[in-house]
Amino acid sequence: MFTPSFIIDTITVLGTAAFALSAVLAAHEKHGDIFTILVLGTITAVGGGTIRDTLLDVPVFWAQELSYVYIACFSAAVGFFFYPLLNAKWINKIYLYIDAFAIAMFSIQGTEKAFSLGFGLPVGPIILGVITAVGGGIIRDVLLQRPSLLLTKELYAIPVALGCTVHALTLTYAPSFSEVSAILASCLVIYLRHLSIQSNLMVPNWAILKSN
């Protein structure tokens, strides 16, 4: 039962749902209506991959496989009607971990897709991996007029970038280890997110541009 493809499918479904839920949480303070929340949920879930596919000049993935859209809409609708649950502390924590698994997997997938198409080697796949994982969230923040996730001091985009870099390096220099590296790079992303969620690990102070 727990074949790799089953696990990947499960993470994809849960991850897409988690991305859509992040839009519900974010739209909450702006009093979005149900339609807006479906739209924002879907954009958040598929936005990063859409930018990636546009840059790669391949057909957008969700038009080939609409389940991404259905999952995002369904999940956003559930989030809308059961909003108070989403705010319960333990559910919120589960949500954060699902999101961590999701960005881990989407960044690896993005890196691999770009690599297999030979896009801008060697660093193109890293860039597209990051875009796949965080692009949707950035569009969500722009549409909701929130400070972009790029500007948070939480560790979010940096773990993604590290994971993509590890995986892209392996694909380039040790392609026979690509499966191991996909798992290890995902674990790296998840572990760093875990540190950020659990121990409030933040971007170190020296790495922040300060006024003088």
Place this chain on the structure above:
Amino acid sequence: MFTPSFIIDTITVLGTAAFALSAVLAAHEKHGDIFTILVLGTITAVGGGTIRDTLLDVPVFWAQELSYVYIACFSAAVGFFFYPLLNAKWINKIYLYIDAFAIAMFSIQGTEKAFSLGFGLPVGPIILGVITAVGGGIIRDVLLQRPSLLLTKELYAIPVALGCTVHALTLTYAPSFSEVSAILASCLVIYLRHLSIQSNLMVPNWAILKSN
């Protein structure tokens, strides 16, 4: 004289003009200059269709047919120089109705273009129809740092989505009625916008995500 193609051309011209004028109205509070207003007017008028064509991977429509750009620029310029008129109540109401006709027609056109290219059937055409009609306005709002039209409580995107859904359903299940459906779906969009403009009909309260 009132052939279907004449009517469609007329609505296209007036609709493109209305979209560009919406940018003049929106840019007003930010004291945009004439060049900015031409740019924003054009982006608002052709932005939605541009995203649609990028996702469909077909040449952008305004590069094939520059009149859209000319109409948008001309209309934005007129709006700039005769701004006080735009604010006159009865002109503003005419403007709102032209805009209603425009979003009705553009959403049907977007739905049809995506359907004829077999993009992400069955829901892909609905999504692209909505993007065609409201995409330009969303970019306008983002560039002007205004709350996105997605977040208004006015009925704007929802009528569009309903119209696109009706038309996409007909195209799929009763293609021989596609012309009737194009007209009926447009009327639905216009009627709902009319209710919103005239009777201040809004998104019902249960459909809005509330803080608790």
Place this chain on the structure above:
Amino acid sequence: MFTPSFIIDTITVLGTAAFALSAVLAAHEKHGDIFTILVLGTITAVGGGTIRDTLLDVPVFWAQELSYVYIACFSAAVGFFFYPLLNAKWINKIYLYIDAFAIAMFSIQGTEKAFSLGFGLPVGPIILGVITAVGGGIIRDVLLQRPSLLLTKELYAIPVALGCTVHALTLTYAPSFSEVSAILASCLVIYLRHLSIQSNLMVPNWAILKSN
């Protein structure tokens, strides 16, 4: 040594660096971290050309020639670590002039690329030239929640548009003078920027939409 291609390469490198530095300056007030600044620097430097290439439906230029990305990252990193220098008045002035050279050259390049592909003649090349030069800066401003450069009263986008127009007109009506025109149009952009930087020349008052 000072062959045309050497000069063009030099301006390209310095211009890409200047665009990336503009992101450091802009991100400063938001306390971005080093990773955010690398990302924003790169987006600012290559964003305009990326939109252009997407609209032209050609492979994105930086995936073909990654030095743009490397230069942008390197320059953003230097800007991060030597930030106080960037604020020194004379360095800031040098930066403004390099930026002026950069937008001049990128707008001419964008116009030429669109023209050579026959995109939306005759005004398509002007539009893409402007997008190439200011698109990255606009994305930067949106991501940082700053008022878009489109809304500044400084002369920035207007010189670019004039330069692109001059060059596109020459390409269309007097193609044998295209090299002369590339230089003259660049000089026009730089001269107008110079007036804006040195003499605080602004958009004239009649050209600004006022409340009444």
